[in-house]
Structures are given as C-alpha cells and as structure tokens.
Amino acid sequence: MHQLTCVADYEKKCQSLIEKSALDYFKSGSGEEETLKRNKDAFKKLRIRPRVLINVSKVNLNVEIFGSKLEWPVGVSPTAMQKMAHPDGEVASARAAGKAGSLFILSSLSTTSLEEVAEKAPDTIKWFHSHLFKDREMTENLVIRAEKAGYKAIVFTVDQPVFGIRKTCDFKLPSHLSLANLVCIESENNNISDTSSGIANHSLEIFNASITWKDVEWFTQFTKLPVLLKGVLTREDAILALNHGVKGIIVSNHGGRQFDGVPSSIEVLPEIVEAVGKDMFVAFDSGVYQGVDAFKALALGAKLVLLGRAVLWGLGVDGQKGVEDILAIVKNELNVSMSLAGCTEVNKIGNKTVVHENYFSTCK
Numbered sequence: 490m491h492q493l494t495c496v497a498d499y500e501k502k503c504q505s506l507i508e509k510s511a512l513d514y515f516k517s518g519s520g521e522e523e524t525l526k527r528n529k530d531a532f533k534k535l536r537i538r539p540r541v542l543i544n545v546s547k548v549n550l551n552v553e554i555f556g557s558k559l560e561w562p563v564g565v566s567p568t569a570m571q572k573m574a575h576p577d578g579e580v581a582s583a584r585a586a587g588k589a590g591s592l593f594i595l596s597s598l599s600t601t602s603l604e605e606v607a608e609k610a611p612d613t614i615k616w617f618h619s620h621l622f623k624d625r626e627m628t629e630n631l632v633i634r635a636e637k638a639g640y641k642a643i644v645f646t647v648d649q650p651v652f653g654i655r656k657t658c659d660f661k662l663p664s665h666l667s668l669a670n671l672v673c674i675e676s677e678n679n680n681i682s683d684t685s686s687g688i689a690n691h692s693l694e695i696f697n698a699s700i701t702w703k704d705v706e707w708f709t710q711f712t713k714l715p716v717l718l719k720g721v722l723t724r725e726d727a728i729l730a731l732n733h734g735v736k737g738i739i740v741s742n743h744g745g746r747q748f749d750g751v752p753s754s755i756e757v758l759p760e761i762v763e764a765v766g767k768d769m770f771v772a773f774d775s776g777v778y779q780g781v782d783a784f785k786a787l788a789l790g791a792k793l794v795l796l797g798r799a800v801l802w803g804l805g806v807d808g809q810k811g812v813e814d815i816l817a818i819v820k821n822e823l824n825v826s827m828s829l830a831g832c833t834e835v836n837k838i839g840n841k842t843v844v845h846e847n848y849f850s851t852c853k
C-alpha cells in the first residue's frame with residue numbers, strides 16, 4: 490500500500506473505508522459549499538516571509554493554555570458522532586490527542602459519554618463543548634458533569650442557533666449508536682438522543698434559536714471553568730465576548746458547515762486579534778489540514794489552532810493509531826515550518842512572518 494504521508498492521503502483513504510452516509514456528513518459544508526472551499530483557498534493566498542541564519546537546531550513548540558501544558562499549540566476541535574468514523578470513536582481520538590501532547594475537545598453530541606472519555610483517556614487534557622440547548626437544565630447538568638469528570642474548560646458553540654442548510658441534512662445516526670451524553674434525558678415526548686427524524690429536524694428540537702448575549706452571562710455563572718465561545722467571526726462580537734466575561738473565543742466558521750457566504754476563518758482572524766488579542770485568548774479553526782496552515786494561523790495571532798475533519802480522516806482510516814499519525818504529521822510539518830521560517834519558539838512567530846499575496850504586488 491502507498492504510504493500515507495499527509496492529511497490529504499488519509500482523507501482519500503478514508504473515503505474508501507467508511508459508510509457513504511457518514512462520509513457525506515463529515516465532508517459536507519453548507520449551501521453551495523463556497524465557504525468550505527474558501528477556508529482552504531484563503532490559506533493558499535498567504536505567503537511566508539522566512540528569516541534565515543537563525544540557529545534552529547532546537548525548536549520549542551511547547552505552550553501553556555489556561556494552566557495546562559501542551560507540547561504544541563494544536564488541538565482537536567469538537568466533532569459530533571465520531572463512532573461513525575470508527576467503533577472506538579471519541580475515546581480513540583482523545584487518547585491520540587493525549588499521546589501527542591495535544592488537547593481534545595469533546596462534542597456534547599458525541600457517541601461516547603463524557604464520563605467514559607474521561608475514564609478511558611485520563612491523561613489527556615480535555616475541554617467540553619456544548620450547545621446552549623433549549624433545555625437549560627440539561628445544559629447546566631452537562632457542564633456540571635464535565636467539571637466533575639475533570640474537563641478543564643467549557644466551549645459554547647454560538648454559530649448554530651439553527652442548523653445550516655446542508656444537502657445531507659436527512660442523515661440519521663445508525664440505530665446501534667446514540668448521542669451518549671443525552672441518552673438518559675427524556676424530553677416531553679421522546680428520548681432526546683434519538684436522531685431518527687434526521688439530524689436537521691432533531692437539531693430543531695434541541696438547539697435554541699433564542700439565545701442572546703444575556704444568556705452568555707447566565708452560563709458563565711454556573712461554572713468555575715474558563716468559558717470560551719466558538720464561532721465568532723467579527724471584531725464586534727469578539728469585543729462583546731470580552732465584555733461579557735468569557736475567557737476566550739474560537740474564531741471559526743464551523744468548517745464551512747453553518748453559513749455559506751461568510752468569510753474563511755483565516756481572513757477574519759487578524760481583525761479579531763487586533764481588537765481583543767491582548768485581552769483575551771483567541772483560538773482558531775476551519776481549513777487547517779497541514780502544519781503550515783497552523784503556522785500561518787499562529788503568525789496571525791491565534792494562540793491555539795484546532796483540527797476538525799483532519800482528525801476524522803485519521804480516525805476513519807485506523808482508529809487511535811490513525812489519529813496519532815495525523816497529529817504526528819501535522820506536528821512535524823509545523824516544526825519544519827517554524828525551522829524554515831527561523832522561529833525557535835511559538836511566541837517568536839511574529840505577525841510580519843505571514844502576509845497576504847497582494848503584499849508583493851503592491852510593494853515595489
């Protein structure tokens with residue numbers, strides 16, 4: 490078999506291994522998938538200005554985030570229903586993240602309960618993601634359970650008051666799987682983890698289209714853990730997040746899966762970092778498939794870069810080992826990028842290191 494050497498190889502291989510319905514769900518973006526495409530294209534428009542004759546025999550990728558030490562500034566984004574990629578699902582991804590000295594964010598819509606992930610991946614630094622569900626008590630309970638199980642931060646997704654338009658939205662979770670964090674919770678007339686009506690319809694039942702900044706204040710109150718908002722794409726909202734007491738934001742367009750037509754995440758990162766970067770923690774995802782993409786996001790001010798689908802492709806190919814491989818590949822690529830750019834520490838990746846391609850046509 491041809492050796493798999495990059496994330497794109499894993500994606501290709503994964504396509505021949507997992508169920509078509511799962512693949513379509515993982516791969517798809519919203520609408521005409523313009524934003525999904527833009528996420529990758531925008532990275533290609535960024536150019537690196539490398540510095541030479543700097544001793545790069547030792548490159549240090551270590552960072553500390555909310556008191557946790559990571560071996561490198563890249564983690565795993567929350568992605569729902571990972572057992573559709575591999576039977577070991579979220580436990581495999583979490584363990585791989587721990588082995589790689591990385592960070593794992595568990596989706597509340599996981600096919601493994603948050604307690605099982607905590608028990609089986611005890612050494613991994615884990616954050617818990619949740620929506621602000623219609624059922625507030627359920628949201629609060631999830632956060633309390635996560636806090637008790639040892640998760641170190643709470644990520645609230647704010648770009649999904651409703652489900653984006655997707656061609657794959659009649660997709661149902663196979664009957665042997667369930668939304669494991671929600672299984673024991675009964676809503677008025679059904680089990681809240683039952684997606685047999687299709688995930689778009691089911692999301693209408695559980696997502697909360699009425700959440701506002703007022704609710705942000707409510708949910709920062711019932712946890713001692715740092716709270717981050719995921720899905721911020723404008724400087725205005727970044728400033729509001731800061732003013733509402735959250736500790737960080739994740740600049741993300743949900744991997745192009747929510748609102749087709751919004752910019753790529755990397756296009757908006759500089760304006761957000763400029764507005765709040767000194768005062769709050771800014772993480773980044775959407776469109777990162779190589780270490781050099783992570784390097785560009787770090788140069789533009791992100792303190793943590795997250796991988797979404799890239800991890801799913803590794804998981805689909807070879808479970809935990811596949812995710813370990815993906816993380817090792819991206820880590821090595823980031824290391825080489827830093828060496829070739831002359832950056833020996835993550836905080837030495839200066840913002841002049843990466844420029845838009847137009848920089849060269851206008852600078853005579």
Ligand SMILES: Cc1cc2nc3c(=O)[nH]c(=O)nc-3n(C[C@H](O)[C@H](O)[C@H](O)COP(=O)(O)O)c2cc1C
Binds near residue numbers: 795799
């Ligand atoms: C299959 C799949 C499921 C996802 N599930 C969630 C989720 O439950 N909550 C959430 O906030 N984001 C979810 N996301 C979005 C990711 O957290 C992340 O923002 C996105 O995948 C980043 O883009 P990338 O895939 O290009 O790296 C999901 C993405 C995918 C591909």
Ligand SMILES: CCCCCCC(=O)C(=O)O
Binds near residue numbers: 649
């Ligand atoms: C009711 C299940 C909805 C899962 C949504 C997960 C998600 O955010 C995605 O992008 O897909």
